[in-house]
Amino acid sequence: MTGDPFETEERQALRDTGRRFAEREIAPHLDDWERDGLIPRELSKTAAAAGLLGVGYPEAVGGEGGDFVDYTALVEGLVAGGASAGLLAGLFTHSVSLPHMVKLGTPDQIERFVKPALLGEKIGSLGVTEADIGSDLPATRTTARRDGDHYVVNGAKMFITSGARADFVTTLVRTGDAGAQGLSILVIEAGTLGFTVSRKLDKMGWLCSDTAELVFEDCRVPVENLVGPENGGFALLMFQLMSERLSLAHQAAAVAQRCLDLTVAHTKSRVTFGRPLISRQAVQHRLVEMRQRIELSRTYSRSITARFVAGEQPVAETCMAKIAAADACSYVVDQAAQLHGSTGFMRETEVERHYRDSRVFRIGGGASEPLADWTARILGYTE
Numbered sequence: 001m002t003g004d005p006f007e008t009e010e011r012q013a014l015r016d017t018g019r020r021f022a023e024r025e026i027a028p029h030l031d032d033w034e035r036d037g038l039i040p041r042e043l044s045k046t047a048a049a050a051g052l053l054g055v056g057y058p059e060a061v062g063g064e065g066g067d068f069v070d071y072t073a074l075v076e077g078l079v080a081g082g083a084s085a086g087l088l089a090g091l092f093t094h095s096v097s098l099p100h101m102v103k104l105g106t107p108d109q110i111e112r113f114v115k116p117a118l119l120g121e122k123i124g125s126l127g128v129t130e131a132d133i134g135s136d137l138p139a140t141r142t143t144a145r146r147d148g149d150h151y152v153v154n155g156a157k158m159f160i161t162s163g164a165r166a167d168f169v170t171t172l173v174r175t176g177d178a179g180a181q182g183l184s185i186l187v188i189e190a191g192t193l194g195f196t197v198s199r200k201l202d203k204m205g206w207l208c209s210d211t212a213e214l215v216f217e218d219c220r221v222p223v224e225n226l227v228g229p230e231n232g233g234f235a236l237l238m239f240q241l242m243s244e245r246l247s248l249a250h251q252a253a254a255v256a257q258r259c260l261d262l263t264v265a266h267t268k269s270r271v272t273f274g275r276p277l278i279s280r281q282a283v284q285h286r287l288v289e290m291r292q293r294i295e296l297s298r299t300y301s302r303s304i305t306a307r308f309v310a311g312e313q314p315v316a317e318t319c320m321a322k323i324a325a326a327d328a329c330s331y332v333v334d335q336a337a338q339l340h341g342s343t344g345f346m347r348e349t350e351v352e353r354h355y356r357d358s359r360v361f362r363i364g365g366g367a368s369e370p371l372a373d374w375t376a377r378i379l380g381y382t383e
């Protein structure tokens with residue numbers, strides 16, 4: 001025990017559970033799932049049965065209890081056991097599609113969407129991004145017009161994780177006037193007339209995570225699928241984005257740590273010019289630089305996470321944590337690939353997958369530049 005809430009015996013045990021699960025259930029199959037372009041549904045059920053999907057969710061909504069710190073410990077363990085960022089995106093899509101309902105959902109929504117998702121029986125996606133508006137979420141164009149006891153939804157969503165497999169999509173729609181105050185969160189179920197998966201997208205990385213474009217044409221969605229108040233969706237989205245950005249920051253640090261560990265092992269065993277690579281001072285300094293950037297970003301992310309778990313909303317700091325962790329990870333995966341030489345460029349090498357997958361950390365959940373813009377506004381660094 002160090003007194004560090006991230007390093008309690010329980011959280012170290014959770015990390016171990018995640019690592020063992022990944023070594024057993026994930027790592028041996030990742031190549032196949034990347035070739036298939038998706039993870040099997042059974043994996044969600046296996047992970048739920050092992051008590052992993054519900055970590056950080058209250059028992060009242062079907063979760064395992066614990067908090068966001070427990071969730072980050074689990075993620076660190078999974079990555080240490082060989083899971084990739086793409087795998088986490090596909091297996092834990094509920095971490096972005098459920099928080100709105102866990103916070104303000106009706107008992108009916110908890111029964112129909114939250115509990116089945118935490119049991120691995122239903123896959124939920126988050127549908128926010130649109131092709132034309134990108135990072136400018138208040139400009140969302142997908143509309144939901146009230147018609148009796150239904151909303152009629154028209155529009156399209158782009159780059160949606162698990163979108164091709166989703167049983168429901170927690171969707172940002174415009175129910176009111178222009179701007180952030182006219183937006184709502186509506187759960188749209190697969191099979192609803194007018195809802196189609198128009199395209200499954202090919203990507204640079206996250207190959208085992210399906211990503212789709214979704215189209216809604218006069219799609220009639222029952223009013224009871226509205227989450228929280230009408231036109232109150234943007235605040236709910238901002239709440240969810242806090243945890244998503246912190247989660248991505250922790251994932252980025254975990255991926256970087258995994259790449260460093262793999263690289264240390266590689267440089268110890270790889271002999272060039274008659275000596276192990278790690279015997280060279282230039283290599284040692286580079287490994288230290290990798291470690292230093294990981295430690296700095298992880299320590300900062302953990303300190304912001306502790307404030308978030310305590311009930312604070314450190315928005316600017318969360319943005320900075322995500323930007324810093326994504327940058328640190330980019331540096332580390334690049335150095336890891338370099339120190340692996342040509343082996344690092346080969347599909348059979350784990351760092352190659354992390355190199356591809358980690359590119360999303362600087363884009364998904366809010367790209368670094370708009371996050372810096374927002375941070376500047378909060379901190380008063382504007383004219």
Ligand SMILES: Cc1cc2nc3c(=O)[nH]c(=O)nc-3n(C[C@H](O)[C@H](O)[C@H](O)COP(=O)(O)OP(=O)(O)OC[C@H]3O[C@@H](n4cnc5c(N)ncnc54)[C@H](O)[C@@H]3O)c2cc1C
Pocket residue numbers: 125126127128129130131133134135136158159160161162203206211360363364365366367368369370373
């Ligand atoms: C693999 C993957 C999975 C995803 N999953 C989901 C999902 O499940 N659900 C979902 O809703 N979305 C998802 N997204 C979408 C993602 O969140 C968005 O792509 C992201 O928010 C950036 O939006 P954009 O691509 O439209 O970039 P744009 O807004 O077009 O930005 C393009 C570039 O310009 C920069 N930029 C933008 N505005 C400014 C500015 N004001 N000043 C300076 N630079 C600026 C950006 O940083 C970026 O580098 C996913 C994306 C990927 C790649």
